[in-house]
Amino acid sequence: MNIVVCVKYVPDAQSDRTFNAEDNTTDRANVDGLLSEIDEYAVEEALRLAEAHEGEVTVLTVGPERAADALKKALQMGADKGVHVCDDAIHGSDAAATSLVLAGAITKATGGSPELVLMGMSSTDGVMGVVPAMVAERLGVPQVTFASELTIEGGRVRARRDGDTASDTIEASLPALVSVTDQINEPRYPSFKGIMAAKKKPVETWSVADLGIDPAQVGLAAAWTKVTAFAKRPPRQAGTIITDEGDGGRKLAEFLSAGKFL
Secondary structure (H helix, E strand, O other): OEEEEEEOEEEOOOOOOOEOOOOOOEOOOOOOEEEOHHHHHHHHHHHHHHHHHOOEEEEEEEOOHHHHHHHHHHHHHOOOEEEEEOOHHHOOOOHHHHHHHHHHHHHHHOOOOOOEEEEEOOOOOOOOOOHHHHHHHHHOOOEEEEEOEEEEEOOEEEEEEEOOOOEEEEEEEOOEEEEEOOOOOOOOOOOHHHHHHHOOOOEEEEOOHHHOOOHHHOOHHHOOOOOOOOOOOOOOOOOOOOOOOOOHHHHHHHHHHHOOOO
């Protein structure tokens, strides 16, 4: 089984994230970044499925040069090879353009016939969750989203989706695209052996031209939505202290009522 996992390089949530003043896009160059946390669950699930079905795992990312670090982490975990779509034309792409690039890269990486594509349910920076559905539509394959448990048998994929009050079981025939939640497994840590082995694993770098995509279809100019302005979040204000002098309950109720919390 050949499995493609789409991963994303995102700004570290612990760093001071901001936007580029020139074009109001997310600053990905002047901030520490890492493999999106939810994507680690997709990589882990791909590795488990590959081990069970004698498969091969290809990790794919789209982003600037530093996005290669996301591939490196996935290769250290155990993925077999990587693909990095790196092109200045992609800068500022929205979800629609991103899905176009991902679909083109998946098609090229698999010779036109992807068997299984895995993704995290959303990225930890954009937190949109629409890209998996868009990529599945462009590939023309079934989408099985928000999987908390995944099994493959007899050419079909079965996933359990956990909701607030119930769990659903979804089935689809392969090829298919599956997005996973952070409940599906516990991602492994790269071992020393895995770190050393990753240095020798092949990584291909492609441009949008290599995918047969017109640069005019991607990038900020082609985006359907744009950030028009941004400002730093104001400093947190001091809270209100209610001193209980026998009437603390009433004062608390009045405070909550004034804030329309009651």
